[in-house]
Amino acid sequence: MANAVSVPATKEMRMQEALREALRSEMARDERVFVMGEDVGLFGGAYGVTKGFVQEFGEQRVLDTPISESAIVGLAVGSAINGMRPVVEIQFADLLPLAMDQLASHGARYHYMTGGRVNVPMVIRTKFATRAGGGPSHSSCNHGAFIHFPGLKIAMPTTPADAKGMMLSAIRDPNPVLFFESHYLYGVRGPVPDGDYTVPIGKAVVRRPGKDLTIVTCGGMVLKADAAAEQLQAKGIDIEIVDLRSLAPLDKETILTSVAKTKRALVLDEGPLIGGLSAELAALIQENLFSDLKGPVVRIAAQPIPPPHSPPLVDAMIPDVDQVVDAVMRMAEGGKLS
């Protein structure tokens, strides 16, 4: 058709499929890329992301490993330094602490400590989310702990499109990227652009525009923020949602631009309240916009307990939609909003 604007074609898919598409195309494009981890080969990964890879790319590029998280990450660091582009799967975020030294004290630091002579272009994929039945060793939201380690980039895509676009960017990044995939978002379907579609690491997005109050959030909590915003819309409160997408580097500009406009901010995080991401965001906003704010920044995050097993205990621990609605209503007290 003449004069048609070229809109990239999209396909509907779930996040796992989007991740698979990104990994697969990048492995086909760049022979330095390989995947490594527990059960990623024959079994196709604990969540099916690398399904079919061993048949397509062979065992040399799809490595089933022993259960040895520390060495898996350590070997990824070394192979990245020596010319490869490893993409590692750690089945649960709870298991990242097993590899903490190799990841945080080695991988994250090589570039800086060598004066830029040694780079570590690797991706560590992991699943997270607190959910019933996971319990203390299989359902941690420990992403906040990793913002303490300069040198690590941290991605947390929310949509299938972002999952693809950010995975491609992560693999091509010359730095270690820790890639958090939410249990709650794996099954959510969405349109994913065809072809070489990238989304930069370090760039947040306004997921829902609004004028009265900004909710800054990430991961599975974006869905809860959106559900709360729907309810609040009916009460005449217009919510803007900033989806961080990357925790490091943090996109301060998008966060501060939004809050400068709405003048009220609620920070919503699935990780524990104490000493984590929500504290960092609240401090950032207050340091920069104190005199513009119409009230204190409010934080809603997980209760500071280990993730429990039984459903009522999990429900009591993690933020829910009603909590967000109630908090916003309290912030709106006196009819000052809108």
Next chain:
Amino acid sequence: MLDTAKRKAMLRQMVLLRAFEEKLEELYQRKAMFGSTHSYRGQEAIAVGVCSALQSSDLIASYHRGTGHLIAKGADLYTLLCECMGRAEGYSKGRGGKMHMGDMAFGFIGNTGTVGGTVPTATGAALSAKVRGSKEVVISFFGDGAANQGVVHEAMNMAGLWKLPVIYVCENNQYAMTVSLEKSTAVKQYSVRGAAYGFEGKTIDGNDVEAVYEETARAAAKGRSGDGPTFLECMTYRWDGHFGGDPGTAYRTKEEIESWKQKCPIKRLKEKLIAEGHLSESEFQKTSDEVYADLAAIAERAEAAPLPKKEVDLTSIYAPLEVSHG
């Protein structure tokens, strides 16, 4: 040597362990329990053989496939089932689920879902036993998958160095989740690693409950007398998948699974006792029926027990100061 009564008790115990896993599978299928199962079917001789050879003051540390170890060490079935179903009366008050428990009242140090995570814990308990001169022996149960975790090696070196009273019971079911031994491990048998840490390593038939008992008794006597750790590699096979919902056939052949079912540890002891004239088929059936019926009644009671309240108790994070940790 094992007398007939002891062997019959071990047979009954193995039937109970199997019945328990089948009950969990049923609860899992109808979503009455939360989280996954990790079936112990096929491996019963190890938990029963090891724990039957212990004194009540001895300790065990377990892992994700741990329900069999706990029952064999003396866990209360109602409290255990409550925990599997996230009930308030469970061992962990519903906080841990079946992968995260611990109760020193019956010598159970704990289990977690972090593969290999309790191996240093067990080793530390053995350090305590040695320092206090308590004569306790500690069992560290772990799978072949855990054997490749770094911390397992670090702990074993220290155990060998300090001659600690710990027995490393490696339940080699030949698959680390879905990855086979030959694809994960540079040596054919893990037991050779004992030599690397200065203590005895031995590979035994993990489906022979009597052999497991004898080897554990020997290793425990050795540990008690100050002669250090033992690495017991028990060869076995899990009949089911790694977790509930995994048929276990994507990475194993049906023929292989079937061939190991023929080596069933329960069938083996049962047939031996029958051949010796100590047991009849009908007596076995009666025992088995009793075990299944009793368990069904307990499970029904546990399922009717209340869930915890939807509340966060921040005082549950730290042990209160007035309670001693010993």
